[in-house]
Amino acid sequence: MSEWESAQDDNHYFIKRFLPDDTMTDAMLFDIDGTLIDHKKAQKLALRDFFTDHCVDLNTDCETFISLWSKAGEHYFGKYMSGEVSFHDIRALRCQSVFSSCDVSLTWDDAQRLFHTYLSYYERHWALFDDVLPCLEKLEDMPMGVISNGDSSEQRKKLKATGLSDMFEAVVISEDIGTPKPSKDIFVYAVDALGTSPQETYYVGDDLYADVYGSANAGMKPVYLRRYGEPCPKDVMTSITSLHELSCVI
The missing domain is CATH 1.10.150 (DNA polymerase; domain 1)
Structure with missing residues (x-):
């Protein structure tokens, strides 16, 4: 596995890789809307x-x-x-x-x-994307959680209505902690809740700035989910177009 470094220069984030090491990722965090729920x-x-x-x-x-x-x-x-x-x-x-x-x-x-x-x-009309349950089942032995911006009661209600509530050990909503993505504070909070470290945790999301650059700035390993074929900037090292591909890149 490779670690990620993130930095910020004149308000523009960039991401680069270190040389591989022996660190093994042991946790996975997801965005909710656009990533798990359509x-x-x-x-x-x-x-x-x-x-x-x-x-x-x-x-x-x-x-x-x-x-x-x-x-x-x-x-x-x-x-x-x-x-x-x-x-x-x-x-x-x-x-x-x-x-x-x-x-x-x-x-x-x-x-x-x-x-x-x-x-x-x-x-x-809340519904999961078709690739969500197969993906989560493959990762069932890994600690998992979600991070979402928005109303806490609504987001938790979504997870319950779509059958996901019991699949996550950490549910972190911006309303609850007072800071939204892309602030690194919300990512660090979620990592702490899972009992892991940023360098050992992937974050999967569909928003380039809030999810990808936000999690990178917190020292995590971001995966950019481009469900609709969005262009992928050169500074984003890992991207997928479906959660079916996730197990191939971690």
């Missing part, structure tokens, strides 16, 4: 149901509504990541922004109510 598909199906039941009178069509929702989500999640707003507030802000784009003004209470209505649709 968030994009669940969101799209939920928004179609939500639009049909609650938004047909809006001055837009369903696909435009979905696009507005995604853009607003990225915008306000960025504000959450920078500490400008709380995770719970971005939900109402997202609804207000989307409906405002459709010429509808929502009060804060109405925005919160509509988002919770959307969540009820979203939960119905």
